[in-house]
Amino acid sequence: MKQNSMEAVDYELQKQSDGSQLALVFMQNPPVNALSKAVRIGLIANIKQALADESVKAIVISSKQSLFSGGADISEFASGDFEPPLPAVLDLIENAAKPIIAVLNGPAFGGGLEVALACHYRVTFAANKVGLPEVNLGILPGAGGTQRLPRLAGVAQALDMIVSGRPVAASKLSGVFDLVVADPAQLFSESLTFCQKVVAEGAVVRRTCDITIDASTAHAELFAQFRLSIAKQARGFFAPERCIQAVEASVALPFVQGLQREGELFLECMQSKEARAQQHFFFAERAASHVKDYDKTTPVRDIQKVGIIGAGTMGGGIAMNFANAGLPVTVLELKQEALDKGLALIRRNYESSAKKGKLTAAQVEQRMALLQGTTDYANLADVDLVIEAVFEKMEVKHEVFKTLDKVCKPGAILASNTSTLDLNEIASATKRPQDVIGMHFFSPANVMKLLEVVKGEHSSPEVIKTVMQLAKKINKVAVLVGVCFGFVGNRMIESYGREANRLMLEGVKPEQLDQVIYDFGLPMGPFTMGDMAGQDIGYFVRQSRQEFIQHDPSYCILADKLVEQGRVGLKAGKGVYLYAQGSRTPIPDPEVLELAKQEAQRLGIKQREISDQEMLERIIFPLINEGALILEEGIAAKSSDIDVIYVYGYGFPVYRGGPMQYADEIGLKTIYDAMCKYRDELGEYGQHWFQPAPLLKKLAAQGKRFADL
Numbered sequence: 186m187k188q189n190s191m192e193a194v195d196y197e198l199q200k201q202s203d204g205s206q207l208a209l210v211f212m213q214n215p216p217v218n219a220l221s222k223a224v225r226i227g228l229i230a231n232i233k234q235a236l237a238d239e240s241v242k243a244i245v246i247s248s249k250q251s252l253f254s255g256g257a258d259i260s261e262f263a264s265g266d267f268e269p270p271l272p273a274v275l276d277l278i279e280n281a282a283k284p285i286i287a288v289l290n291g292p293a294f295g296g297g298l299e300v301a302l303a304c305h306y307r308v309t310f311a312a313n314k315v316g317l318p319e320v321n322l323g324i325l326p327g328a329g330g331t332q333r334l335p336r337l338a339g340v341a342q343a344l345d346m347i348v349s350g351r352p353v354a355a356s357k358l359s360g361v362f363d364l365v366v367a368d369p370a371q372l373f374s375e376s377l378t379f380c381q382k383v384v385a386e387g388a389v390v391r392r393t394c395d396i397t398i399d400a401s402t403a404h405a406e407l408f409a410q411f412r413l414s415i416a417k418q419a420r421g422f423f424a425p426e427r428c429i430q431a432v433e434a435s436v437a438l439p440f441v442q443g444l445q446r447e448g449e450l451f452l453e454c455m456q457s458k459e460a461r462a463q464q465h466f467f468f469a470e471r472a473a474s475h476v477k478d479y480d481k482t483t484p485v486r487d488i489q490k491v492g493i494i495g496a497g498t499m500g501g502g503i504a505m506n507f508a509n510a511g512l513p514v515t516v517l518e519l520k521q522e523a524l525d526k527g528l529a530l531i532r533r534n535y536e537s538s539a540k541k542g543k544l545t546a547a548q549v550e551q552r553m554a555l556l557q558g559t560t561d562y563a564n565l566a567d568v569d570l571v572i573e574a575v576f577e578k579m580e581v582k583h584e585v586f587k588t589l590d591k592v593c594k595p596g597a598i599l600a601s602n603t604s605t606l607d608l609n610e611i612a613s614a615t616k617r618p619q620d621v622i623g624m625h626f627f628s629p630a631n632v633m634k635l636l637e638v639v640k641g642e643h644s645s646p647e648v649i650k651t652v653m654q655l656a657k658k659i660n661k662v663a664v665l666v667g668v669c670f671g672f673v674g675n676r677m678i679e680s681y682g683r684e685a686n687r688l689m690l691e692g693v694k695p696e697q698l699d700q701v702i703y704d705f706g707l708p709m710g711p712f713t714m715g716d717m718a719g720q721d722i723g724y725f726v727r728q729s730r731q732e733f734i735q736h737d738p739s740y741c742i743l744a745d746k747l748v749e750q751g752r753v754g755l756k757a758g759k760g761v762y763l764y765a766q767g768s769r770t771p772i773p774d775p776e777v778l779e780l781a782k783q784e785a786q787r788l789g790i791k792q793r794e795i796s797d798q799e800m801l802e803r804i805i806f807p808l809i810n811e812g813a814l815i816l817e818e819g820i821a822a823k824s825s826d827i828d829v830i831y832v833y834g835y836g837f838p839v840y841r842g843g844p845m846q847y848a849d850e851i852g853l854k855t856i857y858d859a860m861c862k863y864r865d866e867l868g869e870y871g872q873h874w875f876q877p878a879p880l881l882k883k884l885a886a887q888g889k890r891f892a893d894l
C-alpha cells in the first residue's frame with residue numbers, strides 16, 4: 186500500500202531549556218525507510234514548516250525505524266517518476282538558513298547517506314554502518330554523494346566507498362561525523378546535547394558544498410592507480426568507471442558543475458542494460474524467498490543441532506556453515522581415519538582464514554569446538570536436522586536414509602545434498618517422506634552463497650519453510666526447486682558442457698571458446714572450469730545418462746576419451762589443457778586438437794571455422810532453452826529464481842542479470858530464431874538438441890519476456 190507523505194514523515198517539536206524549539210523530523214517508511222515519493226514530499230513539507238517556525242532554532246532528521254534509510258526507493262525506478270527529485274530535497278536541506286543535524290540511529294545507505302551528507306552536522310554511534318552501494322545496482326550515487334563524500338571524507342576514502350559499494354562502520358570513517366557515540370542507547374540524549382551546543386554556538390550553518398577539496402590529495406596518479414586496482418573485479422560492469430569519473434569531477438569542477446556532471450553520469454548508468462540487469466537481480470534475490478508453498482501461519486521447526494553424514498570436502502564445507510552460525514554439528518563418517526581426515530581439513534580451512542586475518546585464533550577454536558565427530562549413527566539421535574553428503578549413488582543414499590529413519594528422533598528433518606538423484610526415490614527409503622528435503626550446496630560449500638532447496642513430492646510446507654529460513658541464518662541464498670535430474674542448475678549446465686565438447690569436435694580450439702565465455706563475463710570458460718573441477722566428475726555423472734549417447738554418438742565423446750586416457754584435469758597435470766607442475770595456467774595441447782580431428786572424422790563431422798557469435802549462441806541459448814523447459818514443468822517457480830541460481834552457483838555475470846534476464850534483454854525472438862537456425866543447420870544433431878522449448882516459442886510469438894510470466 187502506498188503511504189501518504191503525512192504517514193511517511195513524522196514531525197515533533199521539542200522545547201529546549203532556553204525556550205527555543207528543536208524540530209524533529211522522523212522518516213517512517215518500513216521496512217527499510219526507502220526515500221519514496223511520499224518520504225521526499227514529507228521531508229520537504231516538514232523542513233519548510235520548521236524553517237518557517239521562528240521558535241525553531243535547529244532541525245534534526247532521523248528515523249524511528251531500525252534503519253536511518255536504505256536509500257532511494259528502487260521499486261520506483263521503473264516508473265521514471267522521480268518527482269520531487271531527491272537532489273532537490275537535499276538542496277533544500279543544504280541551503281536551509283537553520284542548522285540541520287542528521288542523527289543516524291541505524292544504517293544509512295545510498296540516498297539515505299546522501300541525505301546525511303547534505304545536512305550541516307552528522308551524529309551516529311560507532312558500530313553503525315553506512316555506505317553508498319549504488320554501484321551494486323549498476324548506478325552511482327546520484328544525489329550529490331559523489332560530490333559531497335569526497336569533500337568530507339577525502340577523495341581516497343570516498344573513491345573506495347563509492348566504487349566498492351561496501352558499507353563502513355562509522356568508527357572507521359574519518360571526516361564525516363561530528364559526533365560518534367560509543368553506546369547506541371545514548372545516541373538520542375547525546376544528540377540533543379550536541380544540537381543545543383550547535384544552537385548555543387550561534388547555530389552556524391556548515392554547508393558541505395563550501396568545502397574545497399585539496400587537489401594535491403587527489404592527483405591523476407591516484408585515479409590511475411585506483412582504476413588499475415579495481416580492473417579485475419570491475420570487468421564488464423558499466424557503473425564503476427562512471428563512479429570514478431564522477432569523483433574526478435568533484436576534484437576538477439566547482440560544486441554546482443560537479444553535481445551537473447554527476448547527474449549526467451547517473452543518467453547514463455540508469456539507461457544502461459547493466460543497471461537494468463543489476464536492479465533485476467536485486468529484486469530476484471529477494472523474491473527467491475517469496476514462495477507459495479507456505480505462508481505466515483506455517484510453523485517453523487527449531488533447529489538447534491545439526492548432523493552431517495560424510496566428512497569429505499562437501500560434508501566438511503557444509504558443516505562449516507553451521508559452525509560459523511554458532512550451531513553445534515555432529516559429523517559422521519563410518520571409518521575413524523576418514524573422520525579424522527575430514528575434521529583436520531576443516532581445521533586447515535579455518536586456520537587458513539585466520540592467516541588471512543578473516544578469523545582470530547580464538548574464533549577458530551570456538552568453531553572447532555562446535556564440531557564433533559562420530560562413527561556411530563546412534564549419536565545422531567538428538568539432531569534436529571541431518572544432511573547427507575555421501576557418494577552420489579542411489580543404493581548408498583537408500584542405505585543412509587533407511588538408517589536415519591531408524592535413529593533420528595521424530596520431527597527431525599532429513600536432508601540430502603544430492604546434486605542429481607531423484608529425491609522422491611531417496612525419501613521412499615524412509616517412513617517419513619514429509620520430513621525429507623534436498624539441500625543442494627555448491628562447492629566449496631563453505632564459500633558459495635547458493636543453496637538449491639529441493640522439495641520432494643511429500644516434503645511438508647513446515648519442512649520447506651524451516652529450511653528456507655535456516656538458509657538465511659547460515660548466510661546462504663536459498664532457491665526452492667522441484668525434482669528432476671540435476672534440478673535447475675546442473676540440468677541447465679548439461680547443455681553447456683555438451684555444446685562445448687561438440688564445438689571442439691567441429692573445429693573450435695578450447696582456448697578460443699574459453700576466451701569467448703570469459704569475455705561474456707563468466708569467471709572462466711567451460712574447458713578451464715572442467716579441468717579445475719576434475720573432468721572425471723562429469724564423466725561419472727554421464728555414466729548414468731546412457732540415453733544421451735544413444736541419441737547422439739558425439740555426446741561428450743572427447744571429454745570421455747580424455748578421462749579414459751587419465752586426463753582428468755588440473756589435479757593430473759593434464760585434462761583438456763596441460764599444466765606445468767604447481768601451475769594452474771592452462772597450456773593448449775595440440776594432442777587434444779588431433780584427438781578432436783580424429784573423432785570428428787570417425788563421426789563424419791566436418792571441421793570448420795566457427796565465429797565467436799556462433800560459439801556464444803550455441804553455448805548460452807540451449808541453456809536458456811532448458812530454463813524455459815524448467816519453467817514450463819514448474820521445476821522453478823519463476824525465471825528470476827533461475828537467474829539467482831546462475832549468478833550465485835555458476836558465476837553468471839550479475840551485470841547480465843542471469844541467463845533468463847539476459848534472454849529478456851536481447852529478446853526471446855532472437856533466441857527462438859537462433860535455436861531454429863541451428864536446429865535446421867546442424868543436421869541430426871541440431872534436430873535433437875536445438876528444438877525450441879514450447880514456452881520460448883509462445884513468448885517469442887507474443888513479444889513477451891520470461892519476467893512477464
Ligand code: 3H9
Nearest residue numbers: 217219255256257258259260294295296318326327328471
Ligand atoms: C539510491 O539511493 C540512488 C540515489 O543515490 C540517487 C537517487 C536520485 N528501495 O534486503 P532486505 C526492500 S539507490 C526499495 O530483505 P535486510 C526489499 O526488496 C538505493 N525497496 O532486508 C525487500 O522487499 P521484500 C541505494 C527496498 O534487512 C525489503 O525491502 N540503496 C530497498 O536484509 C527488505 O529488504 C541500496 O542499494 C530500496 N532501497 O537488508 C540499499 N531496499 O520484503 C539496498 C530494500 O518485498 N538495500 N528494499 O522482498 C539493501 O541493501 C538491504 O535491503 C538493506 C536491508 C541492507 C537496506
